[in-house]
Amino acid sequence: MRDWKAKRFWKEAAVVEAEGGYTVELDGRGIKTPAKRALVVPTRAMAQKIAAEWQAQDGVINPDTMPATKTANAAIDKVALQHAEVADMLAAYGDCDLLCYRADSPAELVARQAEQWDPMLEWAREALGVSLQTRVGIMHEPQSPADVARLSARTHALSNFQLAAFHDLVSLSGSLILGFAAALDAKEAESIWEISRLDEIWQAEQWGNDDEADALAAVKKTSFLHAKLMFDLSVPE
Structure with a gap:
């Protein structure tokens, strides 16, 4: 189980408006933070940056190539x-x-x-x-x-x-x-x-x-x- 890695399952990462800002949906399913909170960011530009990171994933998901997502997660799960x-x-x-x-x-x-x-x-x-x-x-x-x-x-x-x-x-x-x-x-x-x-x-x-x-x-x-x-x-x- 330790060798298990999440794999890409979606075709499109899209930015949508959400209560309090914007979020990213993967084929219509909203992204969650590691603490299972809704990933809602304050600006469309930030959501677009995050969406681009998810869209760029190929095969196995590599968190190291998703710095904007990491920062958003930190803001929601830790700083808040x-x-x-x-x-x-x-x-x-x-x-x-x-x-x-x-x-x-x-x-x-x-x-x-x-x-x-x-x-x-x-x-x-x-x-x-x-x-x-x-x-x-x-x-x-x-x-x-x-x-x-x-x-x-x-x-x-x-x-x-x-x-x-x-x-x-x-x-x-x-x-x-x-x-x-x-x-x-x-x-x-x-x-x-x-x-x-x-x-x-x-x-x-x-x-x-x-x-x-x-x-x-x-x-x-x-x-x-x-x-x-x-x-x-x-x-x-």
């Missing part, structure tokens, strides 16, 4: 049931944001961090209304409680589907500010991803590339860009 807990976890990044912890040497790295990270903190001041302070070293120093509260309120205000995508934007980049920057189109998502990897890129320049690390980074980048797409698709037309 513990929205506050997920929001709290992500908001906590604001008190120890990647962009705030700086190297003291070498001078070239210090300059590069200032060049790439300072503009993002300035963007946060203008767009998010928070003034996060930088520190030298890795020892935690708390940010202003007022700023942390503002970031937390913004995070809690996200819908279940937005929060599911935002989770990956923040956790993969290691930065709440970069997560918001990606979600709110402060820069192209690929540029934000590169900014988040400044330290890793620097190390590779000094010591050479590591094939295994590069492969893992490529997977994470793909997941980050997918999360940005799903965040965009979660915004009602």
Whole structure:
């Protein structure tokens, strides 16, 4: 039984309107989440993305080729049931944001961090209304409680589907500010991803590339860009 895998049984995956949004039907049968809840998403565009994944399945169903479906499942089966807990976890990044912890040497790295990270903190001041302070070293120093509260309120205000995508934007980049920057189109998502990897890129320049690390980074980048797409698709037309 462990070797059993679900096989394609449908001819057409179609998008249909449903109560609360849109769903995907396989030959007229609605898709369910792993927890047996109705898979209803907020926008037609997201439903079309999910339908395309199901339509592309050939023979045995391969969940690894269905990232949009996975994100929707997470929003419905997990985030919807513990929205506050997920929001709290992500908001906590604001008190120890990647962009705030700086190297003291070498001078070239210090300059590069200032060049790439300072503009993002300035963007946060203008767009998010928070003034996060930088520190030298890795020892935690708390940010202003007022700023942390503002970031937390913004995070809690996200819908279940937005929060599911935002989770990956923040956790993969290691930065709440970069997560918001990606979600709110402060820069192209690929540029934000590169900014988040400044330290890793620097190390590779000094010591050479590591094939295994590069492969893992490529997977994470793909997941980050997918999360940005799903965040965009979660915004009602």
